[in-house]
Amino acid sequence: MTDVERSVRALRAGGLVVLPTETVYGLAADAANPKAVARLYAVKGRPADHPLILHLAPAARLETWAAVVPDYVRRLAAALWPGPLTMVLPRTDQVGQYITGGQDTVALRVPHHPLAQAVLTEFGGGVVAPSANRFGHVSPTTAAHAEQDLGDRLVAGLDIVLDGGPCEVGIESTIVDCTGDRPVVLRPGTLSVAAIEAAAGVPVAAERTRPIRVPGSLTSHYAPRADVHVVADVADLVPNESTAPQIGLLALADVETPAGVVRLAAPDDAEEFARVLYAALREADALQLPQVAAVVPSAADGAAVAVRDRLQRAAAERPS
Numbered sequence: 001m002t003d004v005e006r007s008v009r010a011l012r013a014g015g016l017v018v019l020p021t022e023t024v025y026g027l028a029a030d031a032a033n034p035k036a037v038a039r040l041y042a043v044k045g046r047p048a049d050h051p052l053i054l055h056l057a058p059a060a061r062l063e064t065w066a067a068v069v070p071d072y073v074r075r076l077a078a079a080l081w082p083g084p085l086t087m088v089l090p091r092t093d094q095v096g097q098y099i100t101g102g103q104d105t106v107a108l109r110v111p112h113h114p115l116a117q118a119v120l121t122e123f124g125g126g127v128v129a130p131s132a133n134r135f136g137h138v139s140p141t142t143a144a145h146a147e148q149d150l151g152d153r154l155v156a157g158l159d160i161v162l163d164g165g166p167c168e169v170g171i172e173s174t175i176v177d178c179t180g181d182r183p184v185v186l187r188p189g190t191l192s193v194a195a196i197e198a199a200a201g202v203p204v205a206a207e208r209t210r211p212i213r214v215p216g217s218l219t220s221h222y223a224p225r226a227d228v229h230v231v232a233d234v235a236d237l238v239p240n241e242s243t244a245p246q247i248g249l250l251a252l253a254d255v256e257t258p259a260g261v262v263r264l265a266a267p268d269d270a271e272e273f274a275r276v277l278y279a280a281l282r283e284a285d286a287l288q289l290p291q292v293a294a295v296v297p298s299a300a301d302g303a304a305v306a307v308r309d310r311l312q313r314a315a316a317e318r319p320s
C-alpha cells in the first residue's frame, strides 16, 4: 500500500494523519467524523471553541462548503490556490459546527504540497488540519517535529505520520476574512497584501469591519520554552560571562554574531527567515538556551510582516 492509500484508509477509519503541507505540518482528520475531530482536539490539547481550517483538494467545489462566494473569492482561488492562503466564508450546512467552534463561518484552504494534494484528492471529502503541534507550541515544519510534540499521543495502527520533507514556506497560511465586500487579513502569512489585492481585483480592507474571533491570534502563541526578545540591534545583546551559552540569535545573514551568542539562523531574506524560523526556535529549546533574541526583517509587506507577527507572539508574556 502506498503512503497515500494508507493515509486515506486511516482518515476513513477515524484516525489522524500527520500531513505535510507547504506551510507547516498539519494533524488531519475527516471533517465529517465528529468523533475523529473530538480526538484531534484532545490530542492537540486545543480548546473546543478554536475553529479548524477545512482543507480541500484542488478539484473541490467551493459551493459545497461556502454559502456565499463573492467574485473576488473566485479570483483569489483561481490565482492563489493551491497555496498558502486560507479564506473565511459563510459556511453551508455541510460544515459541522464542531469544526467551526460554533461559528457560522468556515476557513477553507487548498494546500500546494503534492502529498497533501494526493491525500485530499484520493480522500474526496473535507479534511480538518490544525498545525500538528501541542496547543500554544511552535508549529512543526518537519515530520520529526510533529512526532516530538504528538508522537506519544498517536495510536499505532490507527494514526499515521507522513513524511513530506521540510516545509517550503515554514509559517502558517495567510488567513483572509472573505465574508464582506473586501478581503481582510486576519493572520499574516508570506503572501503580500499587494499579491492578494492583485489577485482579488479589489483593495484589502485595513480594518476588521465586524467582530470575528481568531483564536490563533492569542497574544502568547507559537512559543518555545526559551524567552523570546525582539531586539532592534544586536549591540543591545549583553551575553553574560558564564561558561554556558545563554542567548540564541535569529537574524538576517548580514547581522554579525556577537561573542558568546549562539547563532540559530542566518537567513538571506524574509522568505528564508520564515522557512527556518520554527526549526530555529525548537533548536533553542534543544540547546536549553533560556533566551532567544531576534532581529526582525523590516519590510512593510509579505513574509517580513508574518515573521514579525510570529516572533512578537512568541515574545508575548505567557498566561500563567
Ligand code: TXA
Binding pocket: 021, 023, 024, 025, 026, 027, 050, 051, 052, 053, 086, 088, 100, 103, 105, 106, 107, 109, 111, 129, 130, 131, 132, 171, 172, 173, 175, 186, 187, 212, 213, 214, 215, 216, 217
Ligand atoms: O498553514 C496553515 O494554515 C496550517 C496548515 C496545516 O494548513 N494550519 C493551521 O491551522 O495553521 P491552525 O489550526 O493551527 O490555525 C487555524 C487558524 C486559527 O487561528 C483559527 O482561529 C483560524 O484559523 N480559523 C479557523 N476557522 C476560522 C473561522 N471560521 N473564522 C476565523 N478564524 C478561523
Ligand code: MG
Binding pocket: 130, 131, 139, 216
Ligand atoms: Mg496552530
